[in-house]
Amino acid sequence: MNNLFPVQVSDLTRRFGTFTALNEVSFSIAPGETVALLGRNGAGKSTLIGCLMGFMMADSGRIRIFGEDILDLSRGVRSRTGFVPQTMSGFGTFRVGQLIEYIAAFYETTAPVDPLLAEWADLDPAKFVRALSGGQKQRLAIVLAMQHQPDFLVLDEPVASLDPHARRDFMNLLGDYSRNRKASILISSHILSDLERLCSRLLFLRQGRLVLDVRTDVFHARTRWLTHAAPELLLESLPPDFQILSRRPNGVLVHGYRDDVMLPADTVMTIPDFEDAFLDITAPSVEKGVA
Numbered sequence: 001m002n003n004l005f006p007v008q009v010s011d012l013t014r015r016f017g018t019f020t021a022l023n024e025v026s027f028s029i030a031p032g033e034t035v036a037l038l039g040r041n042g043a044g045k046s047t048l049i050g051c052l053m054g055f056m057m058a059d060s061g062r063i064r065i066f067g068e069d070i071l072d073l074s075r076g077v078r079s080r081t082g083f084v085p086q087t088m089s090g091f092g093t094f095r096v097g098q099l100i101e102y103i104a105a106f107y108e109t110t111a112p113v114d115p116l117l118a119e120w121a122d123l124d125p126a127k128f129v130r131a132l133s134g135g136q137k138q139r140l141a142i143v144l145a146m147q148h149q150p151d152f153l154v155l156d157e158p159v160a161s162l163d164p165h166a167r168r169d170f171m172n173l174l175g176d177y178s179r180n181r182k183a184s185i186l187i188s189s190h191i192l193s194d195l196e197r198l199c200s201r202l203l204f205l206r207q208g209r210l211v212l213d214v215r216t217d218v219f220h221a222r223t224r225w226l227t228h229a230a231p232e233l234l235l236e237s238l239p240p241d242f243q244i245l246s247r248r249p250n251g252v253l254v255h256g257y258r259d260d261v262m263l264p265a266d267t268v269m270t271i272p273d274f275e276d277a278f279l280d281i282t283a284p285s286v287e288k289g290v291a
């Protein structure tokens, strides 16, 4: 693992009683990378995010943020991180403008909110937080997490309550932010089309395990459905570097596909749609026999 990566997660395991919510998860995030955290309900995304943000302790494994252990982060490193929760709660008695100033003080930020972010959020600073709609609260949560221009930003389903206009504009804003600032971004969302467009890397979690960690362009170039009337023949012919992600009665979804591999005659190769691939890769029923 590259020591210079701002985010390094190694062999992270988190249990709740006898249930293992995260199972030896390892990955890192480079500067300027926007990484999608993908998985069904209960796959472990929020647990992983909780550990990454220091809200929750892992049972084993290690997290380093900008070279520091998550259990012992300096104020300097904390001020380089930002977090957008699924829903914003509390602070109802603050006015929007007051809360923005209050949170900015923790980061020792004196600069005003970036005009593009402020324009996108379109919030009335005089309004009480308790009087905001769900989507407006989510916009405020985003402003609070990004106003100090973090170098590592984590977003846990940040767009669920945003309308389609606000969602599209925010995704564009986030893409520009990551490119311009070279920030490392981890985002979980169930809106796959957004993640496919925005993210340069994909992490697929299934039942607490990281089953695939891949660059988005590589995923598209090298993930294929292979089907054959005699699927056992097809399976026997697959080279060891083809990772089987999912099985169906007549074939397999593989990652690592190359054109130069000889497959049985009449093998049909198709390019999976991203949503279909997600459903197959993350389905718990395919656990058996899958790499």
Ligand SMILES: Nc1ncnc2c1ncn2[C@@H]1O[C@H](COP(=O)(O)OP(=O)(O)OP(=O)(O)O)[C@@H](O)[C@H]1O
Binding pocket: 016, 019, 021, 039, 040, 041, 042, 043, 044, 045, 046, 047, 048
């Ligand atoms: N405090 C807890 N006590 C017991 N089990 C928990 C606790 N928190 C989470 N879990 C379990 O851990 C697993 C992972 O939960 P987690 O919230 O991380 O999933 P998720 O991928 O974020 O799901 P979603 O998409 O629904 O938000 C689930 O099976 C959940 O029931």
